[in-house]
Amino acid sequence: MRVTRLLATAMKSILRNRMRSLLTMLGIIIGVASVIDMVAVGKGAQVQIEDQISAMGSNMVMIWPGAASSRGRQMGAGSRQTLKLDDAEKLQRECPLVTAASAISRTSGQVISSSGNWQTTVYGVSPSYLTIREWELQSGVSFTERDIRASAKKAILGKAVSEELFGDQDPIGAKIRIRNVPFTVIGLLKSKGNSSAGQNQDDIILAPVTTVMNRLSGSRWVNQIVVSVTDMNLMDEAQNQIESVLRQSHRIPLHEENDFRIMNQTEMMDRATQMTGVMTLLLGAIAGVSLVVGGIGIMNIMLVSVTERTREIGIRMAIGARGSDILMQFLVESVVLSVMGGVIGIAVAWSLAWAADSFLGLRTEIVPSTIALAFIFSAAVGVFFGFYPARKASMLDPIDALRYE
Amino acid sequence: MIVGIKNLTKTYTMGDVSVKALRGINLSVDEGEFVAIMGASGSGKSTLMNIIGCLDRPTGGTYTLLSHNAGILNRKELASIRNSHIGFVFQSFNLIPRTTALENVELPVHYRHGIPSVKARKLARESLERVGLGERIHHVPNQLSGGQQQRVAIARALVNDPAILLADEPTGALDSHTSVEVMALFQELNAQGKTVIVVTHEPDIARYTKRIIRMRDGTIISDQKVDTPRSALKDLAVLKQEII
Numbered sequence: 001m002r003v004t005r006l007l008a009t010a011m012k013s014i015l016r017n018r019m020r021s022l023l024t025m026l027g028i029i030i031g032v033a034s035v036i037d038m039v040a041v042g043k044g045a046q047v048q049i050e051d052q053i054s055a056m057g058s059n060m061v062m063i064w065p066g067a068a069s070s071r072g073r074q075m076g077a078g079s080r081q082t083l084k085l086d087d088a089e090k091l092q093r094e095c096p097l098v099t100a101a102s103a104i105s106r107t108s109g110q111v112i113s114s115s116g117n118w119q120t121t122v123y124g125v126s127p128s129y130l131t132i133r134e135w136e137l138q139s140g141v142s143f144t145e146r147d148i149r150a151s152a153k154k155a156i157l158g159k160a161v162s163e164e165l166f167g168d169q170d171p172i173g174a175k176i177r178i179r180n181v182p183f184t185v186i187g188l189l190k191s192k193g194n195s196s197a198g199q200n201q202d203d204i205i206l207a208p209v210t211t212v213m214n215r216l217s218g219s220r221w222v223n224q225i226v227v228s229v230t231d232m233n234l235m236d237e238a239q240n241q242i243e244s245v246l247r248q249s250h251r252i253p254l255h256e257e258n259d260f261r262i263m264n265q266t267e268m269m270d271r272a273t274q275m276t277g278v279m280t281l282l283l284g285a286i287a288g289v290s291l292v293v294g295g296i297g298i299m300n301i302m303l304v305s306v307t308e309r310t311r312e313i314g315i316r317m318a319i320g321a322r323g324s325d326i327l328m329q330f331l332v333e334s335v336v337l338s339v340m341g342g343v344i345g346i347a348v349a350w351s352l353a354w355a356a357d358s359f360l361g362l363r364t365e366i367v368p369s370t371i372a373l374a375f376i377f378s379a380a381v382g383v384f385f386g387f388y389p390a391r392k393a394s395m396l397d398p399i400d401a402l403r404y405e
Numbered sequence: 406m407i408v409g410i411k412n413l414t415k416t417y418t419m420g421d422v423s424v425k426a427l428r429g430i431n432l433s434v435d436e437g438e439f440v441a442i443m444g445a446s447g448s449g450k451s452t453l454m455n456i457i458g459c460l461d462r463p464t465g466g467t468y469t470l471l472s473h474n475a476g477i478l479n480r481k482e483l484a485s486i487r488n489s490h491i492g493f494v495f496q497s498f499n500l501i502p503r504t505t506a507l508e509n510v511e512l513p514v515h516y517r518h519g520i521p522s523v524k525a526r527k528l529a530r531e532s533l534e535r536v537g538l539g540e541r542i543h544h545v546p547n548q549l550s551g552g553q554q555q556r557v558a559i560a561r562a563l564v565n566d567p568a569i570l571l572a573d574e575p576t577g578a579l580d581s582h583t584s585v586e587v588m589a590l591f592q593e594l595n596a597q598g599k600t601v602i603v604v605t606h607e608p609d610i611a612r613y614t615k616r617i618i619r620m621r622d623g624t625i626i627s628d629q630k631v632d633t634p635r636s637a638l639k640d641l642a643v644l645k646q647e648i649i
Contacts, residue, residue, distance in 0.1 A: 312502070316501075317460075318460060318495075319487065319562075322481050399460050402460075
């Protein structure tokens with residue numbers, strides 16, 4: 001029999017039992033749609049995290065103090081205090097590949113204005129910090145090197161802090177008190193929204209690093225140093241330069257480990273990709289199981305269909321259908337059934353992803369290869385689970401089949 | 406000679422019991438014959454018909470259909486012989502349900518490989534016209550009367566121009582008037598040269614044929630030529646007058 005004829009016969013049989021065909025297809029529809037959408041959600045998360053990492057700044061290298069250990073017990077990242085304000089200045093001076101460096105000294109505290117109060121995190125940074133992070137001011141100015149030297153009591157507010165303290169009013173020039181230390185607001189940051197961890201990136205105050213260390217935290221150590229490098233491709237070389245400058249500065253003997261950790265954006269990106277990749281794979285695999293369950297549904301219905309049509313099979317054999325003709329008839333039927341389910345599943349996946357994106361704000365990224373994969377897989381499910389019933393039909397004895405009631 | 410059967414036996418084994426359905430049949434049928442195979446149920450006539458129709462294989466003896474030694478062919482070869490040389494007509498019509506008359510008749514052509522759809526449709530139409538069903542070809546079986554369904558089945562049997570038309574109790578599910586109509590159709594086809602074998606237990610039906618073979622307990626007990634078969638057409642004319 002010709003392929004077109006086989007397809008027509010299969011379609012007729014599927015349309016004859018619409019409800020049953022639809023329910024059978026539902027298994028494949030759900031399977032295909034969930035594979036595509038699960039991977040889309042995973043991929044969406046990955047893209048979002050990558051966007052955020054690259055939004056952190058350009059060609060950025062981050063340096064943290066190393067882990068303290070007492071009697072062989074590692075205390076975890078940042079448990080030691082090894083980074084000094086000097087280190088940042090040294091990096092900028094001595095590493096040719098470093099364009100800008102800024103120490104960060106973090107503290108939190110209650111902030112009071114004339115019209116409100118709010119607890120937030122104060123970042124003590126140097127003027128280059130805004131350049132490194134690629135943050136922009138909505139209004140006002142940034143502080144200068146002179147402010148750093150003078151430990152000037154000037155502050156730049158994040159959008160959220162400004163709203164809490166001043167409402168809709170322009171905060172520039174206003175006085176605030178951070179932990180009872182008076183500051184003058186000189187700038188307002190542009191809004192950046194939430195980070196991948198769900199943290200509000202606008203809930204922040206920037207102040208000169210020296211001011212924070214001397215007047216607020218009283219610490220000699222900084223929490224972190226961020227550095228921006230001239231070229232993305234020179235990241236490794238820059239990292240080596242940074243490492244040797246810091247080792248020298250910290251007087252670390254040749255065979256001892258670093259008392260600090262370095263990580264660049266590419267590494268962060270790699271880690272995030274790795275993590276979300278595992279998640280995507282896991283989600284896809286779970287969804288794949290439902291596709292297999294859908295296949296079993298097809299097999300079940302095809303077996304029923306073969307039994308129901310035993311007499312028809314007998315008639316077809318009597319008028320000259322070979323076993324292979326009968327095999328093809330049922331195989332094509334199950335493949336058409338599963339491929340139709342696959343196509344509908346793709347459409348469903350598409351609309352669900354779109355709906356999640358536009359109504360729930362859940363970032364989804366449909367991966368074209370999963371569509372192809374899900375489609376091929378659904379056809380394969382049709383062949384695999386359709387083969388046994390079709391084979392059973394083709395092996396029937398024509399006389400027995402003709403007598404079947 | 407179209408059908409040549411020598412010492413044909415068929416034994417069914419069910420567990421420990423074996424049943425001898427055919428015990429040494431010798432039979433030959435020439436082209437253009439109109440044969441009735443008669444016998445009570447259990448006489449072996451259906452088994453013989455299944456073997457002649459290549460649905461079943463004999464246990465012993467030889468069966469030659471045209472030039473094929475049909476007794477030793479495999480499933481696939483038997484299927485293609487059934488497709489091109491045998492036209493089956495069944496008691497219960499055996500049309501494929503929810504499928505139009507035309508599509509039912511086309512089906513054997515589709516199982517013949519390499520025939521374009523347009524040609525299949527044309528052959529099916531011609532075949533339906535030959536059995537007097539020019540219209541109603543787009544109706545599905547349950548929209549047709551018994552007589553019409555049997556005509557569709559005969560059209561389907563004829564569509565590949567087989568060597569033998571093999572009818573198993575073709576009038577068993579029809580009233581007497583329609584039965585005579587169907588026999589008239591067989592007589593007409595036979596007059597055109599088609600070899601027809603009818604299996605029946607009704608003497609009324611057998612008398613329209615040209616040769617009557619009687620079977621009992623798996624053997625042929627008589628094989629008679631009928632000198633002047635009844636004309637189904639004449640009987641139909643009489644029946645018509647009776648109704649008026």
